[in-house]
Amino acid sequence: MNYLSVEKLTKSFGDRLILDHITFGIAQGQKVALVGVNGSGKSTLLKVITGMETPDSGEVVFKNDIVVKHLLQNPQFYAGQKVLDAVFDSNNPEHALLKQYERALVRSAAGHENHGEVQQLIEQIDAQNLWDLESQAKQILGKLGIHNLEEEVALLSGGQQKRIALASVLIQKPDLLILDEPTNHLDIDTIEWLEKYLAVANMALILVTHDRYFLEQVTDNIIELEAGKAFTYQGNYAYFLEKKAEREANESASIDKARNLYRKELEWIRRQPQARGTKAKYRVDAFQETKEKAFSAQKTNELNLQANTARQGKKVLEIEKLSHGFGDRQLISDFSYTFQRQDRIGIVGPNGSGKTTFIRLITQELAPNSGYIELGPTTKFGYYRQVEDQFDPQQTVIDFAKEIAEVIEVGKGRSIPVSQFLTRFLFPPEVQYKPIGKLSGGEKRRLQLLQVLLKSPNFLVLDEPTNDLDLITLGTLENYLENFEGSLIIISHDRYFMDKLVNHLFVFDGQGQIRDFPGNYTDYRMQAAESPQVAKPTEQKKEKTKEPNERKKLSFKEQREFSQLEQQIADLEQEKSRLIDEMNQVTDHEELSELAKRLQTVSNELDQKELRWLELSELT
Structure with missing residues (x-):
C-alpha cells in the first residue's frame, strides 16, 4: 500500500511546462530522492505534494491515518515563539506534557519553588511511559546543537532556525517525511549523524539533496526529473548513475533512428500533391510524430566550464601569527601559513568555529586583531560567498553577464562571446533573456558562481559552493x-566534494586553534576515529618528511591477504550486482527491505576490502 500516490500531475508557470503528467508512488519504508538540474521542478513538486502549490491537473493522495511532516527550504516561525514551542507539537498530548515538564525544569533551575509541579509531571510521564520519547527528543536536539529551549527563534540565525525546524519534524516521528536540502546549514558531524538516523528510521522519506554520500547511504529509490518527465530508478545513487547512462544511450540511439526515418518520410511528403487522400493521412500523422522525436534534440545538460586563469606569481599569500576574535571569544590564535601555487585546502570545523571569519580575513574584508596577511602582487581572488548575492530582479541574465565581460578568454588565445559562455553554463538562449527574478534558487546560485569565474581569478575561495546546486552542475564544477x-580554498559540508578536490585540511576546533592535516576529509575522519590526537602539527611534519625508502614491506601474511583480496572484491561486486537486479524485480515490501539490508552489508564489506587492498597496494 502506497503512503503517497502521485497521479498524472501537471504544473506550468506561464508558458513553461514544469511537470508533465508525473506519476509515482512511495510505499511504507521507502526512501526516495528527487534529482534533476536546477529548474527541473524538484522544489515545485515538493510544494505541490505538501499543498503549498496547486497543480494544473492530476492528484496527490496520502494514505489515511498516516502522519506526514515536511521541511522545505525556508521554515516559518511566528513572532515571540520559543525553541520549546517550535520543536514540540502542542496538538500532540504527549509532546504537550513533555513541553510542560521542560518548562517546569527551567523554572526550577531559575530558583522557583515548584518541586510539587515537577514531581506531578514526572508521575504523569512515568504513567504514560514517555521517558524514551523524552530521551530521544533530547538526543535529537543535542545532536542538532539546540540546547537553550527558551531562546526566541526569530532572534536566531537562518541556519539555527533550519536546525530547529528539522528537530521538530524528527521528534514528531512521522510515517512520511518530506525534506528539501536537509543538509544545508549543517556541519559535517551533524550531517553524518542525520545520515545514520534517517538510514535506519522506520519511516518513508522523500527528499531533495545534492549530497552524494547522503544519497548513497540513505536512499533506496531515485526519481529523476528531466524535461517535465519523471524517470524512476530502484537503487541508490551509484545504481542511478549507471542506469541513467544506459537510458541516455538508448534515447540517443532512438533519436538517430528517428532522424533516419524522418529523412525518408520527408522525401515521401514532398513528393505528394497538396490535396492528399484520406488513406495517406495516417502516414502524415506518423510523420509529425517522427519529426518531433527526431528533433527532440536530447539535452545533455552538461555544464562545460572553461575560463582563463590570471597568471599567478611565486608569492601567493603569507599569513604570520594571525589572531582574531569577537569580544571574549578567540576564533583564531597565532596562526601562520604560506600558501603555495595550486594549494588545495579544505576548511572544516563546527558551525561558529571561525571558518567564514578566516575567509573574510584573507580576502581583506576584515582587519585582523593581530598578525598580518600579505598578498602576492599577482594574486587575484574569486570569492564565492555562502550568502546569495542580491541581484536586480528585473535585469536579464545576458545583461548581467555583459556588465562583467562581453567576451570571455578561454585560454591559448581563444575567446568566446559571453552568450556562448552562458549557454555552456546551462543558461540557454531562451533563459538568457529572462529577468533574474524569474530564476529558481539554484539557477541564481549558478549565476553567482558564473559571476566569480568570469573575472578570471587565480585564487578561488568557495564558501559552501554546493548549496542549492544540482548534481549535474556539481559534477562539472568538480571537473x-x-x-x-x-x-x-573550500569550506563545504559536502564530503564528496571535499574528498575529490582537496589534498590537505585546515581543521578549526572552535577554541582558536587551526591544525593543518595532510589528506582529504575521509582521511581525516578515519584517523580521527583511530586516534584522538589526529593531525597534530608535529606529527604532520614527520609524515611530510618521511622518505620513500622507509616504507614498510609486506609480510608473508599480508602478501597472502593481498592476493586473496582481489577475488573477494570480485565476488562481492558480483553479489552486489545480483542483489540490485533482484531488487528491480521484487514487489513485496518485506522481501525488498531484506534485500536492501543485505545490499548495505555487502556494500560496506566491499568498501572495507577495497580500502584494505589500497593500503596493501601502497606497500607492494
Whole structure:
C-alpha cells in the first residue's frame, strides 16, 4: 500500500511546462530522492505534494491515518515563539506534557519553588511511559546543537532556525517525511549523524539533496526529473548513475533512428500533391510524430566550464601569527601559513568555529586583531560567498553577464562571446533573456558562481559552493576545479566534494586553534576515529618528511591477504550486482527491505576490502 500516490500531475508557470503528467508512488519504508538540474521542478513538486502549490491537473493522495511532516527550504516561525514551542507539537498530548515538564525544569533551575509541579509531571510521564520519547527528543536536539529551549527563534540565525525546524519534524516521528536540502546549514558531524538516523528510521522519506554520500547511504529509490518527465530508478545513487547512462544511450540511439526515418518520410511528403487522400493521412500523422522525436534534440545538460586563469606569481599569500576574535571569544590564535601555487585546502570545523571569519580575513574584508596577511602582487581572488548575492530582479541574465565581460578568454588565445559562455553554463538562449527574478534558487546560485569565474581569478575561495546546486552542475564544477591552475580554498559540508578536490585540511576546533592535516576529509575522519590526537602539527611534519625508502614491506601474511583480496572484491561486486537486479524485480515490501539490508552489508564489506587492498597496494 502506497503512503503517497502521485497521479498524472501537471504544473506550468506561464508558458513553461514544469511537470508533465508525473506519476509515482512511495510505499511504507521507502526512501526516495528527487534529482534533476536546477529548474527541473524538484522544489515545485515538493510544494505541490505538501499543498503549498496547486497543480494544473492530476492528484496527490496520502494514505489515511498516516502522519506526514515536511521541511522545505525556508521554515516559518511566528513572532515571540520559543525553541520549546517550535520543536514540540502542542496538538500532540504527549509532546504537550513533555513541553510542560521542560518548562517546569527551567523554572526550577531559575530558583522557583515548584518541586510539587515537577514531581506531578514526572508521575504523569512515568504513567504514560514517555521517558524514551523524552530521551530521544533530547538526543535529537543535542545532536542538532539546540540546547537553550527558551531562546526566541526569530532572534536566531537562518541556519539555527533550519536546525530547529528539522528537530521538530524528527521528534514528531512521522510515517512520511518530506525534506528539501536537509543538509544545508549543517556541519559535517551533524550531517553524518542525520545520515545514520534517517538510514535506519522506520519511516518513508522523500527528499531533495545534492549530497552524494547522503544519497548513497540513505536512499533506496531515485526519481529523476528531466524535461517535465519523471524517470524512476530502484537503487541508490551509484545504481542511478549507471542506469541513467544506459537510458541516455538508448534515447540517443532512438533519436538517430528517428532522424533516419524522418529523412525518408520527408522525401515521401514532398513528393505528394497538396490535396492528399484520406488513406495517406495516417502516414502524415506518423510523420509529425517522427519529426518531433527526431528533433527532440536530447539535452545533455552538461555544464562545460572553461575560463582563463590570471597568471599567478611565486608569492601567493603569507599569513604570520594571525589572531582574531569577537569580544571574549578567540576564533583564531597565532596562526601562520604560506600558501603555495595550486594549494588545495579544505576548511572544516563546527558551525561558529571561525571558518567564514578566516575567509573574510584573507580576502581583506576584515582587519585582523593581530598578525598580518600579505598578498602576492599577482594574486587575484574569486570569492564565492555562502550568502546569495542580491541581484536586480528585473535585469536579464545576458545583461548581467555583459556588465562583467562581453567576451570571455578561454585560454591559448581563444575567446568566446559571453552568450556562448552562458549557454555552456546551462543558461540557454531562451533563459538568457529572462529577468533574474524569474530564476529558481539554484539557477541564481549558478549565476553567482558564473559571476566569480568570469573575472578570471587565480585564487578561488568557495564558501559552501554546493548549496542549492544540482548534481549535474556539481559534477562539472568538480571537473573544472580539478583542472584549475590557481590556488583553492573550500569550506563545504559536502564530503564528496571535499574528498575529490582537496589534498590537505585546515581543521578549526572552535577554541582558536587551526591544525593543518595532510589528506582529504575521509582521511581525516578515519584517523580521527583511530586516534584522538589526529593531525597534530608535529606529527604532520614527520609524515611530510618521511622518505620513500622507509616504507614498510609486506609480510608473508599480508602478501597472502593481498592476493586473496582481489577475488573477494570480485565476488562481492558480483553479489552486489545480483542483489540490485533482484531488487528491480521484487514487489513485496518485506522481501525488498531484506534485500536492501543485505545490499548495505555487502556494500560496506566491499568498501572495507577495497580500502584494505589500497593500503596493501601502497606497500607492494
